[in-house]
Each structure stands twice: as C-alpha cells, then as structure tokens.
Amino acid sequence: MLINTFDSREQLAQGCAEKIAEGLAKGCAERGQASLAVAGGSTPSPTFRRLAAIDLPWPQITVTATDERLIPPDAALSNYRLIRDDLLFGPAAAASHIQLWSGDGSFQDAARRADEAVSSLLPFDISLIGMGEDGHIASLIPKSPALNLGLALDGAPAAIFVPEGEPTPVLPRLSLTLRALTDTRLVIVLVTGTAKLKVLETATENPALPIHHLLKQDRAPVQIFWAE
Ligand code: 6PG
Numbered sequence: 001m002l003i004n005t006f007d008s009r010e011q012l013a014q015g016c017a018e019k020i021a022e023g024l025a026k027g028c029a030e031r032g033q034a035s036l037a038v039a040g041g042s043t044p045s046p047t048f049r050r051l052a053a054i055d056l057p058w059p060q061i062t063v064t065a066t067d068e069r070l071i072p073p074d075a076a077l078s079n080y081r082l083i084r085d086d087l088l089f090g091p092a093a094a095a096s097h098i099q100l101w102s103g104d105g106s107f108q109d110a111a112r113r114a115d116e117a118v119s120s121l122l123p124f125d126i127s128l129i130g131m132g133e134d135g136h137i138a139s140l141i142p143k144s145p146a147l148n149l150g151l152a153l154d155g156a157p158a159a160i161f162v163p164e165g166e167p168t169p170v171l172p173r174l175s176l177t178l179r180a181l182t183d184t185r186l187v188i189v190l191v192t193g194t195a196k197l198k199v200l201e202t203a204t205e206n207p208a209l210p211i212h213h214l215l216k217q218d219r220a221p222v223q224i225f226w227a228e
Helices: 009-031 045-052 079-086 090-094 107-119 147-151 194-203 210-216
Strands: 002-006 034-038 061-065 067-069 096-098 126-129 159-162 173-176 187-192 222-227
Touching: 002 009, 009 034, 009 045, 009 126, 009 187, 009 222, 045 079, 045 090, 061 079, 067 079, 079 096, 107 159, 107 173, 147 159, 147 210, 187 194, 187 210, 194 210, 194 222
Parallel strands: 002 222, 034 061, 034 126, 061 096, 126 187, 187 222
Antiparallel strands: 067 173, 159 173
C-alpha cells in the first residue's frame, strides 16, 4: 500500500488530478480511449475541478461513478450531478458520462442496467475511490446485506443494489463491486484527515472493514492519496 502524503489539501487535489490525468492520457495514447470511475461524497470535488482543467483528449474518455444514490439525477446528493457539475464542464464536458441510475424503473432493474453499462467499460484506467471513517468504499458498507456480494471477487456482477440501512446508507444505492473497482490499471484511494489515515493504518488487520479487502487484493495496484 503506497501512501502519497501531501502538505495541504490543495496540493493533494493537484497531485491526485495529475495522477489521474497521467493514467487517462496513457490509455488514450495506447488504445484510443480511457475510462475512469470516480467516488462521490465531499472529498473529490477539488480534484475534479483541477482534473477538468488539464488538457486531455476528453472525447476519448468515459467517466462513471463508483456508486450512486437512488434519488433523482439532478438532486443535490446525486453523484451523477456532482460529476457533471464539478468535473465534466468546459473541455471535459466532451467526455462520455455513464449514468448508473436514470431515475426511473425498479432498483433491481437499475442494478442490472448499471451492471451492463459498467461491464462494457472494464477494465478502467483509473478507479478513484473514497472511504468513510467506518472503512466503507463506494457503497460497500459494513454490515450491509449486500456486502458479501459486493466484496466477492469471483462471479460477482459489476454493480449491485444496496438497500438503505442503519446507520447507513440513509438512501438506497447502487454500488460497483470490489470485482469492478479492481478491474482497473490503478486504484487511487483519496482520503483526508487523521481519522481516515488511522483507519487505513489498521485496515489490513481488520477484515470487517470493506477497505481491508481492497488493500489485500492483488488484482490492481492501490495508491493512497492523503492530506491532513
Ligand atoms: C459516496 C461515495 C462514498 C464516499 C465516502 C467518503 O457516494 O458517498 O462514493 O464512498 O467516497 O463516503 O465520503 P466523503 O468524501 O464525503 O468523506
């Protein structure tokens, strides 16, 4: 587990954006296309905005979310909206944006459609993953009834339905599975603050934490990007 430490959150955002851009540029140069899965939540927006400013062949790039809340795509908490507004603006608006949840249909149908859509993008060039202080990644959440399927590496779909639960998630969600999140050339875990760093430092000894399984897998290299 390589931890890249930065002196400020501004430097973290710039360093993470440059690392993502490096992977996307390589994919486009080698294969004429590249794909990126990104986390939602409150951490990644500074990285998104700096990535949007980097000169990349955006028409050759496809972006999707690592997970989605099952709310209208224009809702404030929608990751689709977050990616559209904070990343895919300006020249980056020319990228393809794959929606995990269109806002209609049953949640099970939505999971099937998301599984198909994500499977067509694999392998990703970069998976940008966030983590909660409970060690969840994407919407793979401790004690969730969907967690076993979400963490299965063999035979799991690329995306699953995650029901709301106590204490989280408050909203039902779709989540990429560990199999999909690690079907990538590089995983970046973007985290800030000492609480999350402490979780990471002990995670390899705690299989109850979803992040444990990401750090222990050998399908894709993992780099942590962290600042206080
Ligand atoms: C989401 C994310 C989720 C997030 C973590 C960390 O949609 O909420 O994909 O996995 O990365 O919960 O969230 P913060 O960045 O807000 O701490």
